[in-house]
Each structure stands twice: as structure tokens, then as C-alpha cells.
Amino acid sequence: MTDADANVQVRQFHDTVDALEKAVANVVVGQSKVVDEVLICLFAGGHALLEGAPGLGKTLLVRTLARAMDLKFSRIQFTPDLMPGDIVGTNVVVEDERGRKRFELARGPIFGQLVLADEINRATPKTQSALLEAMAEHTVTIAGARHTLEEPFFVLATENPIEMEGTYPLPEAQLDRFLFKIIVPQPDEDTLVGIFDRTTGTQSAEVPQMVDAKRLLEMQRLVREVHVADPLTRYVARLMRASDPSLPTAAPSAKKLLRYGASVRGGQAMLLSAKVCALMDGRGHVSFADLQRVAGPSLRHRLITNFEAEADGVTTDQILARLLEEVPEVPASVSSMAS
Numbered sequence: 001m002t003d004a005d006a007n008v009q010v011r012q013f014h015d016t017v018d019a020l021e022k023a024v025a026n027v028v029v030g031q032s033k034v035v036d037e038v039l040i041c042l043f044a045g046g047h048a049l050l051e052g053a054p055g056l057g058k059t060l061l062v063r064t065l066a067r068a069m070d071l072k073f074s075r076i077q078f079t080p081d082l083m084p085g086d087i088v089g090t091n092v093v094v095e096d097e098r099g100r101k102r103f104e105l106a107r108g109p110i111f112g113q114l115v116l117a118d119e120i121n122r123a124t125p126k127t128q129s130a131l132l133e134a135m136a137e138h139t140v141t142i143a144g145a146r147h148t149l150e151e152p153f154f155v156l157a158t159e160n161p162i163e164m165e166g167t168y169p170l171p172e173a174q175l176d177r178f179l180f181k182i183i184v185p186q187p188d189e190d191t192l193v194g195i196f197d198r199t200t201g202t203q204s205a206e207v208p209q210m211v212d213a214k215r216l217l218e219m220q221r222l223v224r225e226v227h228v229a230d231p232l233t234r235y236v237a238r239l240m241r242a243s244d245p246s247l248p249t250a251a252p253s254a255k256k257l258l259r260y261g262a263s264v265r266g267g268q269a270m271l272l273s274a275k276v277c278a279l280m281d282g283r284g285h286v287s288f289a290d291l292q293r294v295a296g297p298s299l300r301h302r303l304i305t306n307f308e309a310e311a312d313g314v315t316t317d318q319i320l321a322r323l324l325e326e327v328p329e330v331p332a333s334v335s336s337m338a339s
Helices: 003-025 032-043 058-069 084-088 125-137 189-199 213-225 230-242 252-257 264-280 288-299 307-312 316-326 332-338
Strands: 047-051 073-077 089-095 101-107 114-118 139-142 145-148 154-159 178-183 258-260
Touching (some): 003 213, 003 264, 032 047, 032 213, 032 264, 058 073, 058 114, 084 089, 084 125, 125 139, 125 154, 178 288, 213 264, 230 264, 230 288, 230 316, 252 307, 252 316, 288 316
Parallel strands (some): 073 114
Antiparallel strands (some): 089 101, 139 145
């Protein structure tokens, strides 16, 4: 690929994302940062977990994206009595016109392209775990037979804050499968007015199709081609190691406030999503600013606090902010040599 071709692809990527954001804004009022982070996650090829109180438009956002991207939409409403078979499907006995019986696969809602796992933490951990294979390998195993899911495949899960009654914490292994954990904030006064005006009137906004599955897969492949310089990759590696309190390289905040640090997937999430950020800004290379922009949604669900942090009410976002201050972009040894 020539430099001219690369520049054209970068510009097309930027223009497509810009058009998508405008299309979503026709339906979803405010929450521009949330929309931005969900799109970063999708173009990186990952799954997203959206946490926020009921009524903030999480489900509406996912439905709107499915229409704008022309993806096969599927919704799973998680409840305490939901069973794994209700998600993946099961083999059922059917009878043909000659009276002969045979097994036939009744596919569950996981056989979609954009799957909304609504209020995922309302279900038991056993049911939540039914998503693990699909999220990790894009396959489903039913009665010993493996079925490949249609690409592209995303899980966008919503959860209510853990403190709410009737919720179950997600297992760490499942949390780690989500590329991003996105916090959906309460809207400000102006946004609330806009929501009320749009939802209590007679007009309903239409969502134009901006991207199809083929184009989305092409954009995901382009993300993988974005260059990341060695100092940036090493910065991410140092940040991962600095978050692990069991290592001698741990940062002071990690030693004091964390039980476990970020996983390898945390570093992969930062680098992949930073590549998307670069393309969204019309660049073919990643910067330190891109990495810091995605550090929060990439790592907040991968840091496990200890008793001291929980007793003092310190959040993972606050710990992450300290980690970013404690881990320099350039190692001290390199900066001293340069001076």
C-alpha cells in the first residue's frame, strides 16, 4: 500500500466515524463521550460493558448502532431465572412429514451480530458464563457440536450499579473479556431537557444506515495496520507491570490499594483502541495522548482493589489516575541518558 492509498483510507475512516456519530446523535441525546467509546470498542473488534442507572439510554444506544451499521440485532434480557440454554440455544426433537423424528438446533439469541446483553448482572454467574466462549472465540458449543458465529460479532452488555438490589457481580474472567467498561453518567440539565423534548413529542428520528458488515470488517482490518512506535508499546508494558502489586516494579498506588493489577488483555485493549483513536483523528500512527485517552475504559474493570481501598472508598478510576501520574512516558534511565 502506498502512502497516498494509506492517507485515503485514514481519511475515509475518519469521515465514516464522523457520519456515524452524527447519525447516532439524531436519536441519542447527549452522551457523546459514551457514544465515542462504544464506537472505539466496535472498530477495535471488542465487546463493551456499559454501567449506569436505569433509564439513561443504554439500550437505545445499542439499538441505534445496530440500525446505523445494518447488523443483525439480538437482545437477551437477563433475569435471575434465565438459564444458559436460553442464551445459546438447544437441540430440540422435530418430526418431519413422514413422522420421523430428528434433532434440530433451535438457535438462541447469541446467534446475532450485535448482541445486547441487557442488565447482565441480574442473572446468576452460571448464566453469565454462558457468554464466555462466544465472546472469546466467536463460537458456541451445543451438545458437543461447535457452531461459528456470524462476523462481525459484538456483545454490548449493560449493567446496573453493583450496589443496586438484585444484582450479581460479574466474575473477573468475564469482565476481562470486555475490551471496555464504559460508565454512563447522569445527564446534565440541558441534556435532560433535550431528552424530554425528543421523547415526549410526536416526532421520531430515523437512523440512516451508514456502515454495513463488509465495510465494518474492512475498517477493523485497517485498525490492525496502524503503526505503534516501540516507546509507546513499552510504555503500556510498564503500566501493566506497575499495576501489579506482586512485582518489584509496582507503582506506590498499586502496592497500597490493589490486590491484582491489569491483565495482558488490558494492554492489548489499550493498544488496539488507541489505534482506533488515531484513525478517528485522521492519523496513521498512535500517540501517548491516544493511550491515555483509552486507559480508563480499558483498565478500570481489570484492577481489583484491596480492603484498604474499599474501606476508604477509593475507586479504580482514582487509582488509575494515580498510576498514570506515577508511570512516566519515558523511563528515568532513558531521560537521564538523553540529558
